[in-house]
Amino acid sequence: MATQTVSIEKIVHGGYGLAHLPSGQIVLVNQVLPGETVTVSVRRGKKNYLIGTPVEVVKPHPDRIDPPCPYYGRCGGCDLQHTDYATQLTVKKDILADLFQRRSEFLPPDIQDKICPVSGSPEQFHYRQRIRLQVNENGQLGFNRYRSHEIIAVDSCLLAPDAIVETVYRIQQNQQGRDLVGLSTEVELLLNPATGSTVCIFKFKRRIRPADKNRAVTLCKAVDCVERIFFTGADFPIQGPFGDATTLAHNHLSVIYPDFFESGKELQLNWEVGGFCQVNLNQNRQMIKEVINLADLSGRDTVLDLYCGMGNFAIALGQTAQHITGIEGQGSAIRSAGKNAEVADITNCTFIKSPVHQGCRSLIEDGARFDCVIIDPPRQGAPDLSAELGRLTRDKLIYVSCDPATLCRDLENLCAKGFSVTTVQPIDMFPQTHHIETIVLLQR
Numbered sequence: 001m002a003t004q005t006v007s008i009e010k011i012v013h014g015g016y017g018l019a020h021l022p023s024g025q026i027v028l029v030n031q032v033l034p035g036e037t038v039t040v041s042v043r044r045g046k047k048n049y050l051i052g053t054p055v056e057v058v059k060p061h062p063d064r065i066d067p068p069c070p071y072y073g074r075c076g077g078c079d080l081q082h083t084d085y086a087t088q089l090t091v092k093k094d095i096l097a098d099l100f101q102r103r104s105e106f107l108p109p110d111i112q113d114k115i116c117p118v119s120g121s122p123e124q125f126h127y128r129q130r131i132r133l134q135v136n137e138n139g140q141l142g143f144n145r146y147r148s149h150e151i152i153a154v155d156s157c158l159l160a161p162d163a164i165v166e167t168v169y170r171i172q173q174n175q176q177g178r179d180l181v182g183l184s185t186e187v188e189l190l191l192n193p194a195t196g197s198t199v200c201i202f203k204f205k206r207r208i209r210p211a212d213k214n215r216a217v218t219l220c221k222a223v224d225c226v227e228r229i230f231f232t233g234a235d236f237p238i239q240g241p242f243g244d245a246t247t248l249a250h251n252h253l254s255v256i257y258p259d260f261f262e263s264g265k266e267l268q269l270n271w272e273v274g275g276f277c278q279v280n281l282n283q284n285r286q287m288i289k290e291v292i293n294l295a296d297l298s299g300r301d302t303v304l305d306l307y308c309g310m311g312n313f314a315i316a317l318g319q320t321a322q323h324i325t326g327i328e329g330q331g332s333a334i335r336s337a338g339k340n341a342e343v344a345d346i347t348n349c350t351f352i353k354s355p356v357h358q359g360c361r362s363l364i365e366d367g368a369r370f371d372c373v374i375i376d377p378p379r380q381g382a383p384d385l386s387a388e389l390g391r392l393t394r395d396k397l398i399y400v401s402c403d404p405a406t407l408c409r410d411l412e413n414l415c416a417k418g419f420s421v422t423t424v425q426p427i428d429m430f431p432q433t434h435h436i437e438t439i440v441l442l443q444r
């Protein structure tokens with residue numbers, strides 16, 4: 001492969017450094033920082049650009065550091081670990097600004113001025129409530145190599161809390177644990193914040209048998225940091241819990257945010273194993289506060305919470321709204337949302353299990369409008385929903401996004417429907433990686 005020396009002009013969406021070759025062609029390079037001079041080996045990429053792999057950093061950025069993880073560069077995660085945290089936050093804000101700039105003809109001219117500094121995470125390592133490991137052909141747990149299906153065996157991860165790291169080690173030291181891992185294609189490890197113990201979901205290559213349940217019980221007894229075990233597979237839904245009988249009362253995980261409300265009251269959120277929760281739970285506390293702050297509800301406001309999950313925002317907003325309607329497609333999340341409202345002792349929330357587009361159409365047919373609409377879609381965003389959002393929103397629309405590219409596309413559509421952008425607040429949910437969570441306040 002040919003090597004070339006290039007100057008990195010900026011970091012773009014996906015965490016790549018962008019440089020131009022003397023020929024004028026664009027080359028995207030990973031593990032670099034803006035302003036660096038880097039020798040790269042260049043290979044063919046997509047139609048409009050080449051891919052460069054760094055061979056030597058000739059002139060490093062002043063804030064470049066030695067990445068602390070021994071798997072950095074081989075493992076596909078943590079692609080910003082080569083710089084200090086303050087620079088990671090600056091890079092993320094610049095990535096967002098660059099995306100907006102590239103689509104500037106379709107976005108409000110002053111949108112760049114609305115981008116606030118990225119709100120940093122309380123923890124920069126060990127923040128992930130869950131990790132998903134792959135199983136390689138030798139029955140070892142690992143992560144995919146950068147941009148590859150090859151599995152790099154690991155015995156720790158700096159993003160995982162200690163209890164998960166201990167579980168990764170101890171299930172591989174235990175015969176039943178090794179047997180279960182060997183029968184799986186992937187193992188998900190979840191921290192239960194309420195107990196500090198872990199829950200394992202083994203994704204099996206075949207259907208489970210009674211012997212597998214016995215292995216799970218024996219493993220839970222032998223490895224005290226594992227409290228429950230579940231099984232799932234390509235052709236069967238999640239089954240469990242299995243394990244030591246004392247831990248099997250329910251299939252929930254829960255987090256309590258003490259002193260969440262001004263009154264000193266805590267916020268408790270429960271969700272079912274296999275259901276969605278934000279991965280960085282301490283930063284989630286800050287994100288809910290930010291949504292409350294942007295919604296700025298009076299006791300008379302009505303709220304629509306689209307893709308509401310287990311009521312992550314609705315339960316907190318329910319304390320000050322007149323009424324909240326939550327729409328969510330996953331049955332387990334809707335069950336958890338109802339339970340969370342009960343625990344919080346609030347009765348002004350209605351949760352509807354429905355695909356969001358269908359739920360919005362029914363609300364429009366009923367003539368419903370809401371003072372504040374919240375939308376928190378998955379990574380693919382919410383294309384084709386802007387007309388519905390325009391009809392359902394009386395005043396504020398709060399868009400929570402985990403992908404700035406689909407956010408940018410959806411903002412274009414919303415601005416074309418008469419919304420204006422008031423605030424863009426990036427939140428760092430995923431330190432050490434290029435991923436960006438963003439909350440945007442739009443108004444009619």
Ligand SMILES: C[S@@+](CC[C@H](N)C(=O)[O-])C[C@H]1O[C@@H](n2cnc3c(N)ncnc32)[C@H](O)[C@@H]1O
Pocket residue numbers: 276277278307308309310311312313327328329330333354355356357376377378379
């Ligand atoms: C990013 S999560 C947000 C959940 C919640 N707002 C939170 O903060 O925990 C997206 C949610 O959308 C749900 N979902 C995805 N596609 C959906 C659809 N087409 N209709 C309804 N819900 C959907 C998923 O089940 C998931 O709970």
